[in-house]
Each structure stands twice: as C-alpha cells, then as structure tokens.
Amino acid sequence: MSIPTKMRASVTNGVTEVRALMQHEMETGRRKDESGNLVPAWYITDLKVQHNGRTVLEGQFGTSVSKNPFLVFRFKGGKAGDKLSLAWADNRGEKRSDEVIIG
Amino acid sequence: MQEIDRSTIDSGRRHALRAGVGLGLFGILATLGLLPKSAWAGVDRKVFEAKSLNEAFKAMGGLAPADSNLINLDVPETAENGAMVPVIVECKFPRTEQIAILVDKNPTALVENWTIAEGTEGYISTRIKMAQTSTVIALVKADGKFYKAVKEVKVTAGGC
Numbered sequence A: 001m002s003i004p005t006k007m008r009a010s011v012t013n014g015v016t017e018v019r020a021l022m023q024h025e026m027e028t029g030r031r032k033d034e035s036g037n038l039v040p041a042w043y044i045t046d047l048k049v050q051h052n053g054r055t056v057l058e059g060q061f062g063t064s065v066s067k068n069p070f071l072v073f074r075f076k077g078g079k080a081g082d083k084l085s086l087a088w089a090d091n092r093g094e095k096r097s098d099e100v101i102i103g
Numbered sequence B: 001m002q003e004i005d006r007s008t009i010d011s012g013r014r015h016a017l018r019a020g021v022g023l024g025l026f027g028i029l030a031t032l033g034l035l036p037k038s039a040w041a042g043v044d045r046k047v048f049e050a051k052s053l054n055e056a057f058k059a060m061g062g063l064a065p066a067d068s069n070l071i072n073l074d075v076p077e078t079a080e081n082g083a084m085v086p087v088i089v090e091c092k093f094p095r096t097e098q099i100a101i102l103v104d105k106n107p108t109a110l111v112e113n114w115t116i117a118e119g120t121e122g123y124i125s126t127r128i129k130m131a132q133t134s135t136v137i138a139l140v141k142a143d144g145k146f147y148k149a150v151k152e153v154k155v156t157a158g159g160c
Helices: B002-032 B044-050 B053-058
Strands: A003-012 A016-024 A045-049 A054-061 A069-077 A083-090 A097-100 B071-073 B085-091 B096-103 B110-116 B123-128 B134-143 B147-153
Touching: A003 A083, A003 A097, A003 B053, A016 A045, A016 A083, A045 A069, A054 A069, B044 B053, B044 B110, B071 B134, B071 B147, B085 B096, B085 B134, B096 B123, B110 B123
Parallel strands: none
Antiparallel strands: A003 A016, A016 A069, A045 A054, A045 A083, A054 B110, A069 B123, A083 A097, B071 B085, B085 B123, B096 B110, B096 B134, B134 B147
C-alpha cells in the first residue's frame, strides 16, 4: 500500500501556493542492494493536480526525481475551503490520489 | 560557459535538420501537437529514454531552444548530495505552457516535464538526482516557442 502525499495549500492575494511531498522510493533501476543485485526501477511516472476538478498542473517524471518527490507551485483562482487533489501513478501501475482543503 | 551554449545550439540545429527528414509525418504532427494525446498530456514517454540533452531535444522533434533571460534557473553551485539537488525554475513569460528539467550527464537526461495550465504560474520548485557534475537545463515552452536556461552544478557525491 502506498503512503499518503503530505500536502498543504494556502491563498495569498488570490494566488494559491501548493506544497507537496509525495511518499515514494523512486528507484532508478540502477542501484544495487547489499548483495549486489540491481534493485528494479520503481518510480512515479505521472502526476496530476486538480482544483475543484479542473487540472492546474500535470507532470511526467523520469527516474531522476529524488526519493519522496517534493513540489511547490502556484496557481490563480483558488479560495480558502476549496478542494485540491494530487494524483500519481507509478511504473508498476500503482495509483493514488490525496486531497487537501485550501487554507 | 559561452562555448558550451553555442555548441549545444549548433548541434541542436543539426539535429533539427536530421529530425525533419527522419521523423516524417508522424513527427511533424506530433511536434505540432496534432496527434491525440495520452490520458495525461505531455511528451512521448520515449523522450525519457534519451541519454543526453541533444538526444532528448532530438526526441522532442528537433528542438533548438534559444537562451532566455526570462527564465530564472535556481540551482546550487555545488551539491554535496547528488540524491537531492534542489531546483527552482521561475519564468517571466506572459504565458508559460511547459517546463522541463534536464540533466545532460545523467544516465537519462529528461528528469521532469510539466504541463502548465492557464492560470498556473510558470514556477516549479522540485528536487532531483544528479549522477555527476553536469549542466542542468530548464526547457520552457512559452507562447508556442521553446527557450532554455542552463547552469552547471558541481556534484561531490553522485546520487543516481
């Protein structure tokens, strides 16, 4: 089971700043474990952030994003109390979506 | 620094010429954004397999982005931990449509590709892995054109 994304969003002068910390190993497929075996690639490939159902940001990742991907971005039009969701999918086909209320 | 930039631009042009011949109709349509996109819009996943900056630009349809001072690429001069290098890209274009972050000397060059919706600022703050000292490139699409900003990050302990 995947772990929820830590997320915070707040509005200042009509601009909502979103800070997110996804919880994912982000294995490149090039790292070796203690016994010298390659650890298979396991990483988030796609990501989507929606505000009240409208997509505000979409992303695609390769293997070189740090473990527990960190993201800050800003968009106009959010209000305190609005719903924001962040969904990701990884290369194993696992998906998760988390929500936060804009503060 | 100047020399690096010039060689990148020149080889980008050569790739653009070659790509124009090799890609055919599919490539041209894809470049123009006329092909149906996957469920989540963005670049073809194959671009993530490109092993260098020039290969990635070629895979994106032969890009030869111009340097732009409207892109602020904020990276550390030196990264002690290549597993976690902070990168901030901030654009001052009227309408930023796409932001991609690339590392020339990583095993695969393209790290992240972002599609910026209308009303979303041209700003991304993130953390990436770097295998060794390399140039980091912010590739930005704004008002239908591609631009870039380039900076070198010295990596003392690689993180790939």
